[in-house]
Amino acid sequence: MIKVNFKSHNKEIYCNKGDNLLEIARNSNIFIDAPCNGSVSCGKCKVKLLKGNVDSEKTLHIKDDEWEQGYILACNTTVIEDIEIEVPSKLSSSMHGMKIEGSDKKKDKQIFDRAKNIIETHNLDFKTNIVKTYIEIEEPTLDDNLSDVDRLERHVRNNLGFNEIDFKLELLRKMPVILRENDFKVTITYVKKKNKITILNIESGNSEDKLYGVAIDIGTTSVVVCLVDLYTKEVIDKASSGNAQIKYGADVIHRIIYSTKKDGLTKLNQAVIDDTINPLLESLYVRNDINKDNVVTLVVAGNTTMSSLFLGVYTDYLRQEPFIPPFLKSPKIMGQDIGLNVNDSAYVYLAPSVASYVGGDITAGVLSAGIWASEENILFIDLGTNGEIVFGNKDYMMSCACSAGPAFEGGGISCGMRASNGAIEKVSIDKANLNPNLTIIGECEPIGICGSGIIDLICQMLLTGIIDRRGKIYRDLDNKRIRFNEHDIGEYVLAFKEDYNLENDITVNEVDIDNFIRTKGAIYSGASTLIESLGMDFSVIDKVYIAGGIGNNLNIENSILIGLLPDIEREKFAYIGNSSLVGSYLALISKDAKKKLQQIGNEMTYVELSVYPTYMDEFISACFLPHTNIEQFPTVKKLLED
Template sequence: MNKVRFKIKGKRAVELVARDDENLLEAARRAGVMIDSPCSGNATCGKCKVKIESGHVKTEKNRHISEDEAAQGIVLACNSTIIDDIEVDVPDLASSFVNEMQITDLSNNENKNIKYVRKKMIREGMTNASRLWSEIIQLPCPTIEDSSADEERLKLYFKHNLGYEDIAISLNVIKKLPDVFRKNDFLIEVVYLKRREIAEILDVKPANGEKTVLYGIALDIGTTSVSACLVDMNSNEILTKASMGNAQVKYGADVINRIVYSEKPGGLENLRRAIVDESINGLIEKMVKTVGITKEDIYEVCAAGNTTMNHLLLGVNPDYLRREPFIPAINDIPEMKCADLGIHVNPEGKIYLAPSVASYVGGDITAGLFAVPVWMREDFTMLVDLGTNGEIVFGNKDFLMTCACSAGPAFEGGEISCGTRAVPGAIEQVTINDGDLRPFYKTIGLESPVGICGSGIIDLICEMKRTGIIDGKGRIDRSLNHPRIKFDEYGIGQYYLYSKELDNGSKDVYITEIDIDSFIKAKGAVFSAIYTLMESLDMSIDILQNVYVAGGIGTNLDIENAIALGMLPDIPVDKYYYIGNSSMQGCYLALTLTEGKDKIREISQNMTYMELSVYPSYMDEFISACFIPHTNMNLFPSLKQ
């Protein structure tokens, strides 16, 4: 038995006793220490670097560890076996990615889209109110002549005075009735959900003059990041928004790696606990403290995630999602109590999960489409969601076609050497000077650089191509002799945006040829999916009238640069709209419009899914798109010159 002490830079230390010949990454996971491991321990990404401060591990040579790093005691955690008492220095970037929550307002694009869509839906006849309601009522006090049971007395009031045929009430609420009713002589407040002719009682409490303010949560469960907003259900006002990295990233950056991990002993439960205990409950705790309420004030959660995230949240085996013919265990999940999933809100609070369509088109897309009313437009419109999976929906009020491609986490900074999600300090805009190849950048919050997020990666690669630093394959020009361009011992090129040496910086922020290759594959997957979907309908890309781009790529996505890289179709820029997190917007709208949840379900049932992996020409289109901008320049007429 060997003792392991993990030191998280500037934060804390965690100790545990390792099992015999235990893998260092697995020991860190068992200790609850976050070490970035996008490839889930397959020694292919090189991001789980740690420094052995004392003691020894058994490790194998790997191209991701240079000779200088090895001499300093730096190893890949996934490639190392514990054979001694050790002290391990863990970089803070990975732990902060997951553990540091960001409290922010909605972006201008998100606010603008919500207001526009909400007004449009109300004009179309949707009810501007949520299903969640409270009522202060005076029940008749019991007498010898009127000996109705408390529960029956409440039911009769709802039937005769409020017009409901019946009420549904749980045992937990029934247990509260005797004392609550008599606390204030049967003057009570009832919190309930309106379900057409049935009222579902969620809480009863003594009335105190004014109605209680009720709260709900709109929740987007992304593969890389989790975002939520706290909503005043009386006024429909968004009070605060919070986000953090999905704690499941310690088990793999993408859904396939997590599905593989779920098959290990205890893996499925570890994944479920990571998303519920660390991410969702962590966000709720932060938001209620920020606003000054209690978790018991929250009665409703509307959530959306991709199909794999839904399975992992529920603790349902996701393995068959990755095996042909790619069948989910469930698409349309019944509404249930949050407590059944371990989510910390009011014990009777309900959670609605937006339904999925297929194994790789999930509730995040059906909720997102609700916030982008393709389904009520005459003109041909497309939604492109740039996340770990790239999902595309095309159509109008008459039809909806959808497909998905495996883009990987590059758009959200994952699997990029210095990548990060859109947090303060993330480089989000980049230009490079033509003459001296000097970079200029802007960080979120104007803070010192900590990494580079998706929108910054797009700008950077576009600028590197424009200035001739890289060619169409993403390879750095070997003839350039420049202090910001370096090559490692394996001949892999790097370009430094921010440097300890050149900028007196606190850390190096750079991009490598491997990173660029990963991004080219991600953008190639998205464009080839768009092209194949349109081709399957025998429609030209020119027919598109509106393209809504969504995802956590960053608030300053430059559409022109995305087109120049060959990620998005070459159509006029004024047809594009970047709307941010469409999934969370859809959940907010579903919370605050009576018919919202039913409409999302209807949308999911009306979508036709196309499986790209069995479409004959998709792989050829993907290979053609793995070039900047594309091997077929006829698809990018504005870039021909």
């Protein structure tokens, strides 16, 4: 046995000679960022060897002085003797941190009120099919010695008018004691089904007013859980954190690959359920003094991979031609089937997927965006870890997926992070001295940069002449913020560590910019190909809705200037936030909305871009700032000419 001492975490782990250092950390729940899932391509799993020797190779990601200081990549390191390791913590834990964040209640209220507006506008019901009723059952005697179950059934038959009751074993297990705790005066929670009811919960005494549902958005990067009062239909509270699966890879492809390894599927499933959603639920229960047994219905939205991993279903065929998902529509699932921290009998409904790479997050998003009822042509763009695009109106809806990568959520960018406290969300650059002006979420010290910040930054670097239209830094600039490493890769310093209390400078380099350009190119070319496939062009668009975790401060103008969004009238654009979560919320509080959601899943058409003949050319043309064909961006053309 070999001992690995993770100094930074105060943890000593015993393992075997020849074990991989990244796997050792994962198995011991020590988070090391590894977006490329250990394929020695991203360089993010850099750790510092403090003591002992390892079997490791220097890669391009490690600078000479770093190598001398003991920096190694965990993913290509094999342990051969007792060692001490330090994991750099600040950025990685903020980037993917499991810190649970609460909600901005005022902002949330606006979003959810706007959603409720959809229900009112389209005359949908405001109902769930779950009822709670206080009943007083006759107590048993020697002469009236019906069993507990038969007694309850008799009461339901005589007083509520249903013939039969049904329930899960767990309920039967607690029934005898609960009935007697309050002299057979209890509150039952049930779902009606014709002549029959399924009882989800029995509680002692009268608790008719305590009935809750949960809407969950499972993003590849972030997870948001939203607690809803099923009586008032109000959002009581919201909590979010990183998706703990991220230690197994930043994007769905790397996670799918990990899921095929030994116990990989189980680990990914546990990461999202046990390590992400359940702690979020628990935090909501504690904050709002709620009993989990009163949470009886859930709507969950995630992309097709997230939905599969949420249920622990084998996902590998999603990434193998012909790209077949295991399921699209929600199977019948109860809380206990997947170990969710809610009522065992709670109904868990998954927003339907459309294809392998257009999932429930998109159908839920489309529900909340109201495309299904719109006379106008709407372009819906979800800027998440993947990029998905929907175009249509009440008559048809077309969708496609772009392999955008996680750049909009800070992934694949050396100092990237989620749009949470410490993230640089807005950037402007002074043309004279090239100094940046930063806006930071939470108004604290900067930790990294989130999607909206990167868009601003690249746009500003282009406009101030730091980079050219390929995204390369001009070699002739003489500025302390611009520097080149030994491999001649240029970088721009957003924040010097001396100016703040940082471990390292916050920088964006040419590799980051290149990654981001490919990401924005994928989105733009996806949208134009999708519309082109209908024989139309961007001029037919009436509205563009931007959704996703990119952050509230997305600058539309800048997004157009870098060629992420089409150069059309600015008033057509709107950022609609986490539309997947809002759609889940709608389906939670309205039976009609849930039906509508199912219908969207059934009716949406999927266009497979990878087999679409002109897509590749279009993508390559779009990997430019703003585009190889600048005529498509008249505004930018004019600006650059000025």
